[in-house]
Amino acid sequence: MIILKDISKNFKIPLKKEGLIGAIQGLFTRKYTLKEAVKSISFCIQQGEMVGLIGPNGAGKSTLIKILSGILVPDSGEVEILGFIPYRDRKRYTQNIGVVFGQRSQLWWDLPVYESYTLLKKIYHIDTATFNNRLEEFSELLEIKKLLRQPVRTLSLGEKMRCELIASLLHNPQVLFLDEPTIALDIIAKLKIRNFITEWNKKNNCTVILTTHDLSDIQDICKRIIIINEGNIVFDGEMDTIIKRFSNFRRLVVSFSQDNISPERIFQSFSRDEKVSLRELEIAKGNNNSYLIRFSDTNNSIISLIDNILNNFSVYDIKIQEPSIEMIIKLIYEKKVNLSS
Amino acid sequence: MDIYIEFAKKSFQRLLAYRMSMVFRLCGFLVSLFVVYYLWKAVFNTSPTIEGYSFKMMLTYLVLSFAINALYDLPVEHALANKIIRGEVAMDLTKPIDLQGIFFAESAGTSTNQLITYNIAFLIITVFLFKIKPPASTTEFSLFIVSLLLGFMIMTGIGFITGAICFWTKDAWGIFFVKTALVIFFSGSLIPLHFLPKWLENIAMILPFHGIIYSPISIYLGTISLYKVVYLLLNQLFWAIILILIGRVIWHVGIRRVVIQGG
Numbered sequence: 310m311i312i313l314k315d316i317s318k319n320f321k322i323p324l325k326k327e328g329l330i331g332a333i334q335g336l337f338t339r340k341y342t343l344k345e346a347v348k349s350i351s352f353c354i355q356q357g358e359m360v361g362l363i364g365p366n367g368a369g370k371s372t373l374i375k376i377l378s379g380i381l382v383p384d385s386g387e388v389e390i391l392g393f394i395p396y397r398d399r400k401r402y403t404q405n406i407g408v409v410f411g412q413r414s415q416l417w418w419d420l421p422v423y424e425s426y427t428l429l430k431k432i433y434h435i436d437t438a439t440f441n442n443r444l445e446e447f448s449e450l451l452e453i454k455k456l457l458r459q460p461v462r463t464l465s466l467g468e469k470m471r472c473e474l475i476a477s478l479l480h481n482p483q484v485l486f487l488d489e490p491t492i493a494l495d496i497i498a499k500l501k502i503r504n505f506i507t508e509w510n511k512k513n514n515c516t517v518i519l520t521t522h523d524l525s526d527i528q529d530i531c532k533r534i535i536i537i538n539e540g541n542i543v544f545d546g547e548m549d550t551i552i553k554r555f556s557n558f559r560r561l562v563v564s565f566s567q568d569n570i571s572p573e574r575i576f577q578s579f580s581r582d583e584k585v586s587l588r589e590l591e592i593a594k595g596n597n598n599s600y601l602i603r604f605s606d607t608n609n610s611i612i613s614l615i616d617n618i619l620n621n622f623s624v625y626d627i628k629i630q631e632p633s634i635e636m637i638i639k640l641i642y643e644k645k646v647n648l649s650s
Numbered sequence: 651m652d653i654y655i656e657f658a659k660k661s662f663q664r665l666l667a668y669r670m671s672m673v674f675r676l677c678g679f680l681v682s683l684f685v686v687y688y689l690w691k692a693v694f695n696t697s698p699t700i701e702g703y704s705f706k707m708m709l710t711y712l713v714l715s716f717a718i719n720a721l722y723d724l725p726v727e728h729a730l731a732n733k734i735i736r737g738e739v740a741m742d743l744t745k746p747i748d749l750q751g752i753f754f755a756e757s758a759g760t761s762t763n764q765l766i767t768y769n770i771a772f773l774i775i776t777v778f779l780f781k782i783k784p785p786a787s788t789t790e791f792s793l794f795i796v797s798l799l800l801g802f803m804i805m806t807g808i809g810f811i812t813g814a815i816c817f818w819t820k821d822a823w824g825i826f827f828v829k830t831a832l833v834i835f836f837s838g839s840l841i842p843l844h845f846l847p848k849w850l851e852n853i854a855m856i857l858p859f860h861g862i863i864y865s866p867i868s869i870y871l872g873t874i875s876l877y878k879v880v881y882l883l884l885n886q887l888f889w890a891i892i893l894i895l896i897g898r899v900i901w902h903v904g905i906r907r908v909v910i911q912g913g
Contacts, residue, residue, distance in 0.1 A: 380743045382906045396906075400746045408744040415741045419664060428660065431653040432747055 311354040316386035318347040346372040348540040357514040361527035364537035370520040407477030411489035416461045423457040433480035447475045467498035487519040558632040564599040566625035578621040584613040658759035665763040710782040730813035731822035757806045786872025797866035800886035807893030817904030838864030858889035
């Protein structure tokens with residue numbers, strides 16, 4: 310159970326003046342700007358929920374997850390997790406949580422992976438039988454068995470992230486925090502990690518909070534999503550709502566392998582198909598010989614659109630573009646999308 | 651408790667990887683020892699004893715001072731400072747561990763490593779070369795060991811405070827420079843403290859640093875009364891506790907100021 314009430318956090322950032330003279334001036338007087346990273350945020354998360362915290366870079370989601378995991382002390386507001394106040398009861402609280410930060414490592418750089426795990430075993434007082442069972446199970450599932458004897462510094466990014474994930478789960482935490490866990494990973498590595506987290510969440514009824522700036526990262530695995538922008542909550546609700554409302558803003562990107570294509574010709578080809586409503590189509594030329602087609606899902610099935618294009622033109626490639634998180638936030642602000650269902 | 655032993659073992663192991671650097675350090679220490687050897691030899695040419703020390707005692711003092719210093723020239727406190735400056739301390743804060751305890755454990759691991767790999771070689775060479783004075787008696791030798799351990803607590807306590815101050819300074823260079831200068835001068839590394847002018851000696855004996863070098867070596871040499879020995883040991887114990895407590899306070903205020911760069 311996670312309760313957050315009116316949590317705010319500001320950072321003082323020193324302003325550096327330019328050049329040598331500026332640097333010398335900075336020795337005597339220093340000006341600061343106040344950055345409000347998190348502004349009065351409140352929410353409640355139940356045990357066993359899997360929540361995606363999403364927002365563009367610098368939205369405050371990392372700050373928030375660091376407050377939740379007991380690293381940062383909020384300037385104001387109340388936070389209570391599993392009956393603890395994270396920053397105050399740090400030592401007892403952290404016994405119950407697991408943390409993975411995509412940009413930092415909890416493994417000991419110059420030790421073999423296995424030795425890092427034995428240190429964690431001691432830190433969390435895990436008994437040997439349980440430790441061996443879990444490590445066996447996890448390393449099987451995440452396919453890292455043959456990496457256990459390698460020093461951490463020799464691992465690839467994807468391998469390291471899988472090892473980090475195991476490190477955060479060995480003590481069977483009740484809450485798992487993942488800050489950009491799939492940052493800079495390729496799609497296969499991302500999938501492995503996603504599947505593992507979902508399975509594990511189901512099996513152990515453990516709360517998972519995951520931050521990302523990429524919607525596709527969490528749309529398959531999180532039921533609930535909290536969108537953050539500039540330190541404020543923009544949306545807090547069902548992932549389904551977001552998917553449904555914003556599927557209208559998907560775009561089809563078609564690269565043609567024939568010349569003499571124009572938006573008009575594409576429109577013409579659709580006019581013969583009664584399933585397509587031309588009114589809600591927008592077609593724009595992209596680079597090279599590709600065109601962007603924006604359509605409304607309510608009236609136009611994506612299948613009939615693609616069908617039509619393939620029947621009438623010779624096509625080199627078709628992509629479906631999901632709206633980015635920046636676009637979703639912009640649309641919510643401009644009230645172009647009604648989120649109350 | 652076994653977690654601290656585990657950390658001590660790990661940092662002990664880690665140093666074993668740097669064998670070449672150990673050889674170079676040994677050579678460096680021997681060269682500097684020769685320099686001070688000739689310096690003091692010239693000084694003692696003018697009179698056979700100075701401030702109650704014969705040349706042989708002075709030489710013993712210097713060899714032991716170098717040997718103790720070598721125990722502490724360690725990467726642990728730099729590692730702590732870097733963790734704080736780069737924000738890596740965040741990961742440690744998500745673990746149910748006491749970072750001051752870990753710091754002491756890691757220092758103990760590296761010091762033990764230094765003791766058995768490097769100090770023993772250093773002592774064998776110097777005893778052979780300079781024929782230093784053996785300890786006054788077994789009692790004095792065991793009290794010397796106790797004093798050395800308390801000195802380790804003082805030095806490590808200071809090291810932890812220095813590292814934790816980086817929460818404010820955001821840079822390690824200045825604060826480490828100040829620390830090193832204070833320790834070298836006021837611990838009696840270069841010169842026995844009672845060689846100093848009386849007022850300076852008094853200041854040095856008020857500060858905690860004399861417990862690192864001067865106290866243990868004075869006990870080893872047996873130049874002071876038993877009453878004074880007990881006083882020095884209690885003084886060391888007092889400072890060890892105070893410095894650990896100061897370190898805890900600074901740390902707890904410091905982690906409230908954690909700012910983590912990079913989102």
